[in-house]
Amino acid sequence: MRQQHRNKEHPWPDYGPRMRLSLRHRNIQLRTATGCLQLDKSRRFRYCVVVLVWTALLLTGCRNVDKDTPLDAGPGKVQFESYCAPCHQRDGQGTQGRVPPLTASPWVSGFESRLIRIVLHGLRGPIEIHGKIYNLEMPAFGPVFKDEEIAVILSYVRQRYGAPSPPITAATIGQVRDATRNRTTYWTVDELLKVR
């Protein structure tokens, strides 16, 4: 137990360093407050304006951080991060020299019939994106996903990494699936370029 002693010069019990710090802190606060009150009128006004502006900035900053855009709040983001981001990365930038970026890719913002085919049946290189050639394979997702799921993912991908565009519907995915029912191998760029 801390020994509390009194002596003549300091008639207060010694409560230890934490209490001393808090007393000192209060003392500083008190001095700042009285200092403020002593400011002349115009300086006090300026002081208030500065405090108000900082508070407003702080509040708007916090709101922006906390608020998700409707795009982020939808299920597309969750699905994308589980199934596509392991290769294409969350920011859609891909991995240097291995997986091509989705950001600003013509395959993402171009014909939806091509984008849907890539996801349904996979893709085999070579493919050139932003001046770099990639020569790997992307697996097919058609057998594992329902039309609605692919629609949700691709609508997210187009809006996030392509350009503002209307959502891709499950009906469109269904049509492409039907039209390519007999496809069993990955697509190549040459084949896809013939699709409109």
Ligand code: HEC
């Ligand atoms: C296992 C890793 C992997 C996963 C998972 C994957 N991709 Fe890919 N993706 C690739 C590779 C590798 C290529 C390039 C293939 C090539 O070299 O031809 C590619 C190419 C693409 C392309 C065309 C090129 C470009 O950059 O625009 C699109 C679009 C695409 N992927 C979308 C998706 C979407 C959407 C998902 C999630 C449903 C997904 N990918 C999941 C590896 C992957």
